[in-house]
Amino acid sequence: MRSDEHAWNALIERHQHIIDAVCRRYRFRAEDAADVSQTVWMKAIDNLDRIRDLRAMPGWIKTTATRAAWTLLRSRDRLTLLDVSEDNSADWSPLAPAPCSSEVDARMLNAARRAAVRDGLAELTESHRALLSLLVADPPITYQQISDQLGLPMGSIGPTRARCVRKLAATPSIRALELGRGDHVSAADAA
Numbered sequence: 001m002r003s004d005e006h007a008w009n010a011l012i013e014r015h016q017h018i019i020d021a022v023c024r025r026y027r028f029r030a031e032d033a034a035d036v037s038q039t040v041w042m043k044a045i046d047n048l049d050r051i052r053d054l055r056a057m058p059g060w061i062k063t064t065a066t067r068a069a070w071t072l073l074r075s076r077d078r079l080t081l082l083d084v085s086e087d088n089s090a091d092w093s094p095l096a097p098a099p100c101s102s103e104v105d106a107r108m109l110n111a112a113r114r115a116a117v118r119d120g121l122a123e124l125t126e127s128h129r130a131l132l133s134l135l136v137a138d139p140p141i142t143y144q145q146i147s148d149q150l151g152l153p154m155g156s157i158g159p160t161r162a163r164c165v166r167k168l169a170a171t172p173s174i175r176a177l178e179l180g181r182g183d184h185v186s187a188a189d190a191a
Contacts, residue, residue, distance in 0.1 A: 003150075018061045019033075019037045019061060020037075022066055022176075023065070028069070028072075030071060036065055037065075039068040039071075039072075046066075050115075051139050057084065075111070112177060113177065117168070117174070118171035120169075120173045123171045128160075128163075128164040131150060131157070131160060131164055132168075134146045
């Protein structure tokens with residue numbers, strides 16, 4: 001068992017730089033890079049018995065990391081629109097003072113919000129996800145550009161957005177978040 005742990009740690013040490021390079025290419029924040037890394041290593045555990053040639057491992061890790069990065073990007077669909085309180089400051093360091101409990105609570109709440117929105121968006125149709133994604137694009141794009149991309153009349157974008165937000169708010173993941181917080185996700189949160 002100890003030798004398995006040692007071998008696993010050596011595998012991670014030898015190949016983590018590949019995942020890190022993929023995450024740098026996508027300019028992921030530390031928590032997103034950690035999600036991608038965790039996904040890759042979990043898939044590695046699931047597929048370890050299928051690996052026949054260890055020389056193929058770096059290519060497999062790069063491909064899996066790239067797919068995990070794309071999955072993360074698609075699942076977020078620009079989720080920052082609902083997390084207006086998100087703090088994008090420098091990552092916590094073991095040399096920095098430990099965050100106070102209110103900061104930890106705020107981070108946990110933000111993480112729960114992001115997860116709920118990610119799950120809620122996954123329940124919407126592709127066209128609704130696409131519209132919400134375009135509405136929060138950075139840099140912002142015009143209604144004309146959204147109309148051209150999605151084939152929607154410009155006058156229907158606002159009402160369709162309102163329907164999308166209502167459907168998102170009605171998803172089980174968002175409703176569960178509401179029950180836990182005692183409040184609700186409003187259209188203002190989603191704008």
